[in-house]
Amino acid sequence: MSKTSYSIAVLPGDGIGVEVIDATLAVLRALEGRIGRRFECVKHPAGAQHYLNGGDSLPDSTLAACRAADAILFGAMGLPDVRQKDGTEIIPQLDLRFALDLYAGVRPIRTFAGLPGPLADPRAAQIDLVLVRESTEGLFYARGRGRIEGAGDAAEAFDTMKITHKGTARVCDFALKLAQQRKARGKPGRVTNVDKANVFQSMAFWRQVFDERAKAFPDVPTEHAYVDAMALNLVMKPWAYDVLVTENMFGDILSDLIAALAGGMGMAPSADIGDDYALFQPAHGTAPDIAGLGVANPSATILSAAMMLDWLAHRHGDAALGDGARAIEDALATAFAKELVRPREFGGKSSTADIVRAVVDGL
Amino acid sequence: MSKTSYSIAVLPGDGIGVEVIDATLAVLRALEGRIGRRFECVKHPAGAQHYLNGGDSLPDSTLAACRAADAILFGAMGLPDVRQKDGTEIIPQLDLRFALDLYAGVRPIRTFAGLPGPLADPRAAQIDLVLVRESTEGLFYARGRGRIEGAGDAAEAFDTMKITHKGTARVCDFALKLAQQRKARGKPGRVTNVDKANVFQSMAFWRQVFDERAKAFPDVPTEHAYVDAMALNLVMKPWAYDVLVTENMFGDILSDLIAALAGGMGMAPSADIGDDYALFQPAHGTAPDIAGLGVANPSATILSAAMMLDWLAHRHGDAALGDGARAIEDALATAFAKELVRPREFGGKSSTADIVRAVVDGL
Ligand SMILES: CC(C)[C@H](C(=O)O)[C@@H](O)C(=O)O
Ligand SMILES: CC(C)[C@H](C(=O)O)[C@@H](O)C(=O)O
Numbered sequence: 001m002s003k004t005s006y007s008i009a010v011l012p013g014d015g016i017g018v019e020v021i022d023a024t025l026a027v028l029r030a031l032e033g034r035i036g037r038r039f040e041c042v043k044h045p046a047g048a049q050h051y052l053n054g055g056d057s058l059p060d061s062t063l064a065a066c067r068a069a070d071a072i073l074f075g076a077m078g079l080p081d082v083r084q085k086d087g088t089e090i091i092p093q094l095d096l097r098f099a100l101d102l103y104a105g106v107r108p109i110r111t112f113a114g115l116p117g118p119l120a121d122p123r124a125a126q127i128d129l130v131l132v133r134e135s136t137e138g139l140f141y142a143r144g145r146g147r148i149e150g151a152g153d154a155a156e157a158f159d160t161m162k163i164t165h166k167g168t169a170r171v172c173d174f175a176l177k178l179a180q181q182r183k184a185r186g187k188p189g190r191v192t193n194v195d196k197a198n199v200f201q202s203m204a205f206w207r208q209v210f211d212e213r214a215k216a217f218p219d220v221p222t223e224h225a226y227v228d229a230m231a232l233n234l235v236m237k238p239w240a241y242d243v244l245v246t247e248n249m250f251g252d253i254l255s256d257l258i259a260a261l262a263g264g265m266g267m268a269p270s271a272d273i274g275d276d277y278a279l280f281q282p283a284h285g286t287a288p289d290i291a292g293l294g295v296a297n298p299s300a301t302i303l304s305a306a307m308m309l310d311w312l313a314h315r316h317g318d319a320a321l322g323d324g325a326r327a328i329e330d331a332l333a334t335a336f337a338k339e340l341v342r343p344r345e346f347g348g349k350s351s352t353a354d355i356v357r358a359v360v361d362g363l
Numbered sequence: 364m365s366k367t368s369y370s371i372a373v374l375p376g377d378g379i380g381v382e383v384i385d386a387t388l389a390v391l392r393a394l395e396g397r398i399g400r401r402f403e404c405v406k407h408p409a410g411a412q413h414y415l416n417g418g419d420s421l422p423d424s425t426l427a428a429c430r431a432a433d434a435i436l437f438g439a440m441g442l443p444d445v446r447q448k449d450g451t452e453i454i455p456q457l458d459l460r461f462a463l464d465l466y467a468g469v470r471p472i473r474t475f476a477g478l479p480g481p482l483a484d485p486r487a488a489q490i491d492l493v494l495v496r497e498s499t500e501g502l503f504y505a506r507g508r509g510r511i512e513g514a515g516d517a518a519e520a521f522d523t524m525k526i527t528h529k530g531t532a533r534v535c536d537f538a539l540k541l542a543q544q545r546k547a548r549g550k551p552g553r554v555t556n557v558d559k560a561n562v563f564q565s566m567a568f569w570r571q572v573f574d575e576r577a578k579a580f581p582d583v584p585t586e587h588a589y590v591d592a593m594a595l596n597l598v599m600k601p602w603a604y605d606v607l608v609t610e611n612m613f614g615d616i617l618s619d620l621i622a623a624l625a626g627g628m629g630m631a632p633s634a635d636i637g638d639d640y641a642l643f644q645p646a647h648g649t650a651p652d653i654a655g656l657g658v659a660n661p662s663a664t665i666l667s668a669a670m671m672l673d674w675l676a677h678r679h680g681d682a683a684l685g686d687g688a689r690a691i692e693d694a695l696a697t698a699f700a701k702e703l704v705r706p707r708e709f710g711g712k713s714s715t716a717d718i719v720r721a722v723v724d725g726l
Pocket of ligand 1: 091093094252561562591
């Protein structure tokens, strides 16, 4: 028998993080009765404002709450010019990926009827792809490990990229399984491995591990692409791709690129998934310029919550949560398609509250 | 008194490299009488086919000819599955950047009337930007220096990015000077520095060097951007940028992205410029699938030759060459605007020869 109540550690963070999280909690509350499940959402402090107030940017108690919960819902963190004592930026989302071993950065993008994206080609309406970004090593392994040799004109700085067999195999497996799941839902179910194997030994190694793992999924068609060519193809024909898998830094760049195809960060949900924990957050930042105005687009966070429900559904074998995810996505898509709401970055006038109301009404 | 004759080392290479080079040599020949200059173009072997025939992929004699010439015109090199004895790919263009210390990878992109790009926004017609890619260090420093530790499931691969003060300062200076030159030609003359200073020590160092150098150019407005945000902005509002400068790997990715904005690699010229030498080549590859059919779009190579003339004009104080560059660009732009020709990738039927003829007629 599956659970009926799920505990969600909620980290609103800074700036519009607070607003888009409140918006999304309202949607989750509206869903509870409909699917007969309860979400025990408890907020925990973290981020730049908490740091300014004298706390840690990621307090131990918050990290412990993340570990104890069934899932983590994250807003956005960081404020201009707020640095830790050692001069580094406040980036708890990055700390959490390493601390909780959230190795699969899942960044889906689709276009919504009613919200025109930047591409002229009518096939852009069919864009529906997922980028899986390795999130615990690659170039980001260098974070906090960089070194500078020499000084002045002779100074040289070094950062080292690390690609492990284990780290690559598990994220490739994740992408290949995701392709199988997508196939079951009528999508192409194909994986494009993105690397730079023509230049770097670590990337040739990555490709070798990908090929090794792909053999274990003979039903999943796969192909290789170089990261530079992929940057071009994602602008020229993004509708030709289904699941992409790539190294951490490449994934950081390409996931922002594909967010643009859907009209920007306001429409880009994400999940950081490990074997034991998972965190869900909008791809956008804290947008201090519009914070507190009530105009932030909550779509990315609402869609991230739907990803959370899908992940919980799968993990706990609870189909009702999957239904909830579909209901949220459909309500949002319908609100856009019927032009009930239109976010500001698409030239609309809808407030955060307008979009929440449209989704809640649609549920 | 300036020279009247210039020696050009021509490396056609493989696949369509041969065709687009012949096309471009025809344009240069047609220009000679018009501007009263001679181009002594001598072809030299290099590439995958030469390697298959028993030669070196980059023979010493070819490298010597590159050093001896006033400029280098390069086609494209590499063929599927052709590897050197040590298993690495044949990439003489990369070898040349290091051998001749061609530290500034200059990759301009503009849209042409008559050739619609992928973006729906009418402002896309105003896209006119130049990406300057550091080309002798950064992550590419790792080429040939990667290492693998352990074996099987425990294997780990490492590649190290190197950012030097000297290497960064000179490419930032290059970009800042380029902005001044563009300003003189009525363009914004602004530099956007693209890095990932929020995560990597080497990138924070890069930013520091950029800021240091920018102080020496108080007339040039500058700004910073993170590479991921830039990937998004280059899709959302590429018309907002003028000169970009960035690390080698980031530049590789972003330059392909901006090529897409102009309709693909067929429209993307490039220059690899050092203090002593300069090489000009189309950004595209050898396209074995269409090689020999006479349908390759020579525009990127023709535009690269125009960049070559501009570089020679500046270096030798020979204004006639600058006039030649403008004449070539205008002839090509007019041919597209009047729809005299249309390359295949834009849905047209023009052959390589058709495009050459249109440009030559326009001169
Ligand atoms: C904030 C930043 C460090 C982070 C990253 O680079 O991973 C962000 O861009 C992301 O994609 O989650
Ligand atoms: C062929 C390849 C190694 C090369 C690079 O990565 O620099 C190419 O993509 C380029 O941009 O010139």
